[in-house]
Amino acid sequence: MAIFVHYLFIILISTVISVVSFLLHRSRRLRSLRLPPGNLGLPFIGETLQLISAYKTENPEPFIDERVKRYGSVFTTHIFGEPTVFSADPETNRFILQNEGRLFESSYPGSISNLLGKHSLLLMKGNLHKRMHSLTMSSVSYSIIKDQLLVDIDRLIRINLDSWTDRVLLMEEAKKITFELTIKQLMGIDPGEWSESLRKQYVLVIEGFFTIPLPLISITYRRAIKARRKVAEELGKIVRERREGYERGERKSDMLGGLLGHEGISNEEIVDFMVALLVAGYETTSTIMTLAVKFLTQTPLSLAQLKEEYEEIREKKSEWEALEWRDYKSMSFTHCVINETLRVANIISGVFRRTITDVNIKGYTIPKDWKVFASFRAVHLDHDHFEDARTFNPWRWQNVQGxxxxxxxxxxxxxxxxxxxxxxxxxxxxxxFLHHLVTQFSWVPAEEDKLVFFPTTRTQKRYPINLQRRC
Incomplete structure (x- = not known):
């Protein structure tokens, strides 16, 4: 027993010495580099609590503003357990985005990575990412949207709006619409009990994205892992059935059909790929829909101009005639509204990357394996780049091409x-969606609802509105 304790003591001392030596070596190395200025905050926690508390309000800008004013547009902080270089500079952001795979690689919290799956497009790297990204782009190209997808988009949105009562939670209804559209585009499946059951599981998966990725500690994460397993099982059944049909010569023109037509892609890879695309289609687009309506409601002049644009389109069509590609292209003010909603709301506030090697930026050196965060939000809401940047003003886009x-x-x-x-x-x-909503309904907010940005961009009460159908 004494010998065991002796060896255990030696191992403990050796471990402590190794850890201390590593920390001292890293400390000396960091001092030898010229890091961007900043504050790492408290040990382990860093400035995570300050960031989260700011993003749970309608005005998270002071978190960025205060640090930019003190340190400049590129600064060092410590969030989500890691030292992170934060960029509010458009040139630096472009440098980070353009050097994907050379100096930087995609990096996200473990909770998101585990729930999306190792084969998701968000986490793929190298040639496999290029291949799958290209396949996705080709599946939603202009010609595919124009010739194949637009008719289903118009039809499914009309069906959903026809079912609305005189009061709805707009964010929930928008999510239902975008999920059904994504299911149709991915697998050619019309909405029904199966898609609604799958959507309910997706809600649980997304809730686990910003939790501690330890099932024993986090009930939310444990529930998300269980839901993710159910989602994978359901999608796996569809993929297996479709592959069997494909091998018999049955071909379909949806995205799953395109995936099955590429050799070397396993069923598991297809499922992970679809899980991530469903998340993207479900969460982000529905939020933009909701916030566009919220901002339009708060700026009556913009809503009035949108109505005029849609009335011109409807005058040339019968009551139930579907929208066509030329109608979409003619919606010039709609495009301004969407641009401005994206700019002000910042559904994707930025992206995390990890350095593959030491990287020199703006005269600073970011060490290998450090996190960087390219903040789109900080640039979009900077008064130096956009006049009166924090005000919703769709007219600012009327003189901007594309x-x-x-x-x-x-x-x-x-x-x-x-x-x-x-x-x-x-x-x-x-x-x-905006076209059919504005032409079919008038509405008022049912109650005051605030916008928050953590863990995702959303309204606190899912934006309840009272509706009245137009005659």
């Missing part, structure tokens, strides 16, 4: 090799 803004100041869909492949599809879905 959806871009010079100087790389506008990046709601990211950029570089990881540019969101479904950005045009999202814009079409939002446009069709």
């Amino acid at each position: 959806t871009s803004c010079s100087g790389n100041f506008y990046t709601p869909f990211g950029g570089g090799p990881r540019l969101c492949p479904g950005y045009e599809l999202a814009r079409v879905e939002i446009s069709v």
